[in-house]
Amino acid sequence: MPQKVAERLRDYAQQVCKNPDDRIFPISYEAARMVVLKAGKLVGIHLRPHDLRRHSATFASRSGVPIEIVSKVILRHSNLSTTQMYLGTINDVEAIRWIDNIYG
Numbered sequence: 001m002p003q004k005v006a007e008r009l010r011d012y013a014q015q016v017c018k019n020p021d022d023r024i025f026p027i028s029y030e031a032a033r034m035v036v037l038k039a040g041k042l043v044g045i046h047l048r049p050h051d052l053r054r055h056s057a058t059f060a061s062r063s064g065v066p067i068e069i070v071s072k073v074i075l076r077h078s079n080l081s082t083t084q085m086y087l088g089t090i091n092d093v094e095a096i097r098w099i100d101n102i103y104g
Helices: 004-017 027-041 049-062 067-074 080-087 092-103
Strands: none
Touching: 027 049, 027 067, 027 080, 049 080
């Protein structure tokens, strides 16, 4: 998530959520699922909320966020191996790019 979006979301959440049980967006999971499905249809893909969750975790991991943070904070998994299953594999081009970034 871009820093500016994260800051705006944090500010909004601080205004809206006065109690620990308050929701940032007062909709049910089913309503959120329908919004995501509809958005996917608009662009011609089958999209589910879990796809967005997986994408954000993969994006964070490949942007350099330590896997422990991705696992415990972003995905709230209790086991690192569960997180590793979701992150998938990288191709050779991406692996070379990371090596170049580290040693270049």
